Amino acid sequence: MPQLSIVIPTHNRPDMLKKAVESAIAQTTSDLEVIVVDDGSSPPIADDHFDARVSVHRHPSPRGASAARNTGVSLAKGTYTAFLDDDDTFHPDYAAAMLQFMESTGDNIDFAWPSLNVIDVSNGKTSKAQDFPCLIHRNHLGSESSYAAAAYTRTTGMIFRTTTIREFNGFDESLSVSEDRELIFRMLSQGCGCGSIDRALVDFFIHTGPRLSTNDNLLKQAKCDAMVADRHADFIAQHPKLASRYLNLLARRQKDAGLAQEYRSTLKTLLKINPMDIRALKRLVLSLITPTRHQSN
Numbered sequence: 001m002p003q004l005s006i007v008i009p010t011h012n013r014p015d016m017l018k019k020a021v022e023s024a025i026a027q028t029t030s031d032l033e034v035i036v037v038d039d040g041s042s043p044p045i046a047d048d049h050f051d052a053r054v055s056v057h058r059h060p061s062p063r064g065a066s067a068a069r070n071t072g073v074s075l076a077k078g079t080y081t082a083f084l085d086d087d088d089t090f091h092p093d094y095a096a097a098m099l100q101f102m103e104s105t106g107d108n109i110d111f112a113w114p115s116l117n118v119i120d121v122s123n124g125k126t127s128k129a130q131d132f133p134c135l136i137h138r139n140h141l142g143s144e145s146s147y148a149a150a151a152y153t154r155t156t157g158m159i160f161r162t163t164t165i166r167e168f169n170g171f172d173e174s175l176s177v178s179e180d181r182e183l184i185f186r187m188l189s190q191g192c193g194c195g196s197i198d199r200a201l202v203d204f205f206i207h208t209g210p211r212l213s214t215n216d217n218l219l220k221q222a223k224c225d226a227m228v229a230d231r232h233a234d235f236i237a238q239h240p241k242l243a244s245r246y247l248n249l250l251a252r253r254q255k256d257a258g259l260a261q262e263y264r265s266t267l268k269t270l271l272k273i274n275p276m277d278i279r280a281l282k283r284l285v286l287s288l289i290t291p292t293r294h295q296s297n
Contacts, residue, residue: 003079004032004095005162007072009065010086011039018049023089025051029096035075037068066171066179069155073170076162085156087205094201098159101197108137109193110164111184113153114201121207130154131198138193148241150194151249155180157202164192175224177217181246182228189235222253226262229269240274248279255287263287 006024010017017036024034034054038045040062047056057071065085073081080102084090094114101112115131132149136142155171158180168187171179188194229236229250236243247270254263267284270277 001077001079002031002033004029004099004159005072005076005078005081006032006034006084006090006095007037007069007076007081008034008084008086009037009039009068009072010041010045011062011065011068012041013086014041014045016087017045019089020084020086021050021054023091024084025053026092027090027095028092029099032095033077035072037071039063039065039068064173064176065155066173066175070170070173073162073165078162080159081162081165082159083155083157084202087207088156089203089205090157091201091203094157097197097199097201101195102159102161105193105195109135109195110138110187111158111160111192112195112197113158114197114199116154116157116202116204117200118204118206121205128200129204130157130196131200132196133198134194134196136188136193136195139191140193144239144241147188147239148245149196150184150188151181151242151245153180153184154204156204168192175227177221177224178228179224182231185228185232185235189232218253218257219259222250222257222259222262225250225253226266229266237273240277243270243273244277244280247273248277248283251280251283255283260287 008020008024021034021036036045036054036056038056038058040059044058045056057075059068069083080099082098098112098114113130116129118127118129130152132152134146134149136146172182175182229247236246247266251263251266254266264284264287267280270280
């Protein structure tokens with residue numbers, strides 16, 4: 001039984017997938033398996049182009065990234081399951097570092113993540129993301145800064161105890177974006193522990209290919225984030241720093257999508273939780289002075 005299962009969901013990006021898989025099997029530790037879940041690609045991903053540790057499983061038609069990840073979780077044989085998007089790559093020491101971190105915490109944490117190198121392919125600029133420290137032990141309250149850090153995470157590069165993510169039924173397949181934050185909020189609200197490593201172990205690429213995080217998907221992003229905020233309103237209200245991070249993000253997306261009424265409502269909700277959020281206060285005042293473009297639901 002491998003110690004680590006690496007799940008890579010993919011859809012119609014064979015060239016990018018090849019680089020992602022190569023980075024997964026080039027790890028300094030060999031005690032792993034790689035599970036590629038082809039979410040209805042056309043043509044299908046061939047399963048004979050990879051290392052023997054790589055298996056390919058196919059959805060006959062596209063079901064979304066969350067469903068693909070959940071299929072990977074159901075197939076995972078490892079004690080831990082990590083996720084890698086098909087357009088990103090692991091550094092060679094990703095697995096060794098993340099496994100060492102998980103093992104060193106005993107049973108205190110259920111999932112963790114590293115920092116990311118964010119690489120803009122169009123201009124070659126690189127920045128660092130997810131570099132806020134976090135450590136929350138299972139069934140214990142963490143610092144407010146740790147909860148805020150948890151709201152910055154992306155699925156790519158995250159590692160979970162396989163039994164735990166299965167207990168929580170994985171990602172919500174009704175969400176096309178923000179499914180990662182929804183799972184994190186759900187797990188933390190029920191006492192799971194988490195932590196971060198301040199080492200950039202994943203290259204996260206911003207490119208011109210198909211992505212959900214584009215202007216064409218602003219309305220979809222705003223609506224999914226609003227669903228997450230509504231579903232986990234009680235948890236978010238308990239953590240003002242996390243609320244400032246997540247609800248400001250939601251408000252910005254609502255504004256960009258032209259949802260003026262929802263934008264102001266989110267800012268008002270945030271200010272009730274954290275009256276000292278100056279950014280939200282400025283945004284609310286400006287929205288009352290300068291009308292926001294309206295877009296119907």
